[in-house]
Amino acid sequence: MNEKKTKNVFKEGAISSEFIGESIAKHQSKTGIGAHNIFLGQVRADEVDGKKITAIEYTAYEEMANLKFHEIREATFDKFDITCMHIYHSLGRVKAGEICLFVFVSAPRRRIVFEALEYVVEEIKAKAPVFGKELFEDESHQWKVNT
């Protein structure tokens, strides 16, 4: 168990653009970095049978998810010559247009960040036990399915 080294990637509610801006600013002191690549997942107001999704409510098996995020992080550092990476995922309600996933990968050169970021995002989608409940205007809901 890597209990001690696992971080909590979850944040209550939406991830703000200010938080993302601040995360970027924090990397100015790391002058070995030449390229950052950031992925942001944003809640879409999809229409299903004439009803619009207004928000997604996220729940997770938090301990297991944090362990999986930790494993993904370790594997990414093993596979790619990156300088640093950060993952944040929302829990609770995130409204349409708001950000629910923030993945940030940095490296000396650009080609590595493209590969590494895509790898991390696909791994999160496949391995993190996080569940999205899509809420409609009329308070009905459906369970999100990743494609």
Next chain:
Amino acid sequence: MNEKKTKNVFKEGAISSEFIGESIAKHQSKTGIGAHNIFLGQVRADEVDGKKITAIEYTAYEEMANLKFHEIREATFDKFDITCMHIYHSLGRVKAGEICLFVFVSAPRRRIVFEALEYVVEEIKAKAPVFGKELFEDESHQWKVNT
């Protein structure tokens, strides 16, 4: 000539993290977007023969570069089903640790943004007449070469 439709992608000096945060925030009203992918180029403090790079001074053939950025933008919209994209490049002096290139691609789904962003960044590197002069601590310099 697309003179009328070409935007000016150049910004004097470094691109601030606040500006990037604000650009992200502006996309909250576009609720058809499900995924953003952002590339940031950051000036590295590389060491060459024992001297450290402290800044890059960018110049460009501005009219031609803006035309090329416009062509890249049009080609990207033709090739990929993206919702929007933005490009900003610094002119003048950008210190080590600061950001000199900001490329932002958004689409309903994630796979498209990965492909589109990488395409845009590679096209910029290959086709935009922008020139970086790497400045050392002792005021000497060398001309940047993209790899």
Next chain:
Amino acid sequence: MNLESWIMKLNIKYFGMLAELTQCSEETMVVEATTIDELLEQLFDKYPGLQEKDFQVAQDQQIVLKENNITASELALLPPFSGG
């Protein structure tokens, strides 16, 4: 290891649409079972709708096959992941 059934007290967690179906996020059950499959049989009796659902089982925070033996006191039933 003894392959006879054991009577044990398990903590079972449900997530997403499964928590909706069972109407609880976790419960403590005393079961007589050696394998995950045997446990599931008992859960299917309690929650008939569960059998039609697509889910995985995690034991000790790792996904396990349903043929596996029960080796931990905490198990979780996980519907398809939909993070991000």
Next chain:
Amino acid sequence: MNLESWIMKLNIKYFGMLAELTQCSEETMVVEATTIDELLEQLFDKYPGLQEKDFQVAQDQQIVLKENNITASELALLPPFSGG
């Protein structure tokens, strides 16, 4: 089109290390030339160091081959791009 040499007034732009070499960012020259190559010969006479440099020529903001005819009054000599 007349392939004889023309006497024309051209505005020539230099960028990056080339501007450093020529010690100017642009200049107006009267040249007798039909092709880009012929123009370059004259520039090489003026700036001997230029011949060793790796560069492309843009005419009307588009990269052109050196065999091409001069068709615009504004040309630019562009060293390897190093944006981003």
